[in-house]
Amino acid sequence: MHEMSLAVAVVDQVETAARSRGAVGVSSIELDVGELAGVVADALAFCFELACADTVVEGAELITRTVPGTARCEPCAEVWAVGMPPCLLCPGCGAAADGLVSGRELQIREVRWADPEAAREDHRQPITEES
Amino acid sequence: MCRAVDLQRAVLAKNEAAAQILRTELTARGTTVVNLLSSPGSGKTALLERELRLAGERGVAAAALTADLATENDARRLARSGAPVKQVLTDGLCHLEADMVARHLHDWLPESTRLLFVENVGNLVCPAGYDLGESLRVVLASVTEGEDKPLKYPTAFGLAQLVIVTKTDMAEAAEFDEAAFRAHVEQVNPGVEVLLSSVRDGRGAGALLDRALAAAGGNRVHTPVMARAGA
Numbered sequence: 289m290h291e292m293s294l295a296v297a298v299v300d301q302v303e304t305a306a307r308s309r310g311a312v313g314v315s316s317i318e319l320d321v322g323e324l325a326g327v328v329a330d331a332l333a334f335c336f337e338l339a340c341a342d343t344v345v346e347g348a349e350l351i352t353r354t355v356p357g358t359a360r361c362e363p364c365a366e367v368w369a370v371g372m373p374p375c376l377l378c379p380g381c382g383a384a385a386d387g388l389v390s391g392r393e394l395q396i397r398e399v400r401w402a403d404p405e406a407a408r409e410d411h412r413q414p415i416t417e418e419s
Numbered sequence: 420m421c422r423a424v425d426l427q428r429a430v431l432a433k434n435e436a437a438a439q440i441l442r443t444e445l446t447a448r449g450t451t452v453v454n455l456l457s458s459p460g461s462g463k464t465a466l467l468e469r470e471l472r473l474a475g476e477r478g479v480a481a482a483a484l485t486a487d488l489a490t491e492n493d494a495r496r497l498a499r500s501g502a503p504v505k506q507v508l509t510d511g512l513c514h515l516e517a518d519m520v521a522r523h524l525h526d527w528l529p530e531s532t533r534l535l536f537v538e539n540v541g542n543l544v545c546p547a548g549y550d551l552g553e554s555l556r557v558v559l560a561s562v563t564e565g566e567d568k569p570l571k572y573p574t575a576f577g578l579a580q581l582v583i584v585t586k587t588d589m590a591e592a593a594e595f596d597e598a599a600f601r602a603h604v605e606q607v608n609p610g611v612e613v614l615l616s617s618v619r620d621g622r623g624a625g626a627l628l629d630r631a632l633a634a635a636g637g638n639r640v641h642t643p644v645m646a647r648a649g650a
């Protein structure tokens with residue numbers, strides 16, 4: 289299950305970013321996952337729960353956005369949804385697509401940090417500084 | 420009360436960076452990596468054993484790194500070819516990553532190695548997303564696996580630079596429809612070469628070795644549509 293490696297990679301990247309900006313927590317992480325990236329969203333969500341335990345990311349919501357696969361034929365100037373299983377031959381002329389326009393993404397699109405101010409209010413003043 | 424920050428970082432960036440370093444280092448010393456993917460039981464080890472033996476006969480310095488979840492059986496088999504072989508046990512991990520390959524090269528791979536074949540874990544899903552610093556990626560499918568395998572595993576077949584059909588001596592018994600298989604490969608990876616091979620009757624002997632040497636010699640290798648960003 290390579291989703292575990294991916295989940296660990298997500299947590300690592302967000303942790304590094306959190307450390308560099310002194311974030312105390314993460315409220316949500318939004319991922320772009322291409323249709324052709326070979327990732328099962330449910331498996332990724334399950335692994336994420338395990339991977340984020342005892343890290344600054346723990347408790348964050350993982351939002352996965354599926355990006356449909358599209359390809360382009362240069363001579364026809366056509367862009368089509370390749371579907372699943374994908375067809376990378378141009379529906380217009382039958383030639384091989386020049387390339388994918390989308391569908392192989394595997395990116396952290398956005399991270400929402402838990403606001404340090406809000407966290408401090410929640411725990412009443414200096415507790416977060418002392419602990 | 421949240422602050423949104425755009426990270427836009429590729430999740431696999433770490434692996435891609437490691438793979439790029441590995442490729443640069445190995446290429447500089449004259450070693451070319453060939454990454455072999457297939458499902459379990461496709462005949463990957465048998466094919467590799469034959470090609471390694473041929474490499475030995477032709478005086479080509481080839482070696483193999485073979486990955487499995489458990490047992491060193493494949494390494495023992497491959498070692499019969501006379502080539503240097505190393506077994507990687509992944510401890511349950513379903514694929515190899517570039518840093519695992521890099522870690523296993525030290526103190527083992529002879530400096531003179533021209534071709535390093537990496538036999539990935541038998542799995543057509545997970546290994547597909549991981550660049551191992553290879554210059555040639557090969558996907559294998561045996562005639563008993565069904566003609567629609569490329570459609571069921573589009574990422575693995577879509578990113579291959581060479582497709583090899585194995586056990587073709589059994590094609591008739593398995594009622595393997597070669598034309599349908601080729602059409603399915605073409606659908607997900609237009610223009611990729613499909614080679615037919617049988618270790619039992621000798622069909623396609625040396626073909627993998629020839630393609631690997633061509634890639635090592637800097638010959639242009641097929642770039643799959645899936646690996647090309649549309650302009």
Ligand SMILES: [Zn+2]
Nearest residue numbers: 361364378381
């Ligand atoms: Zn067209």
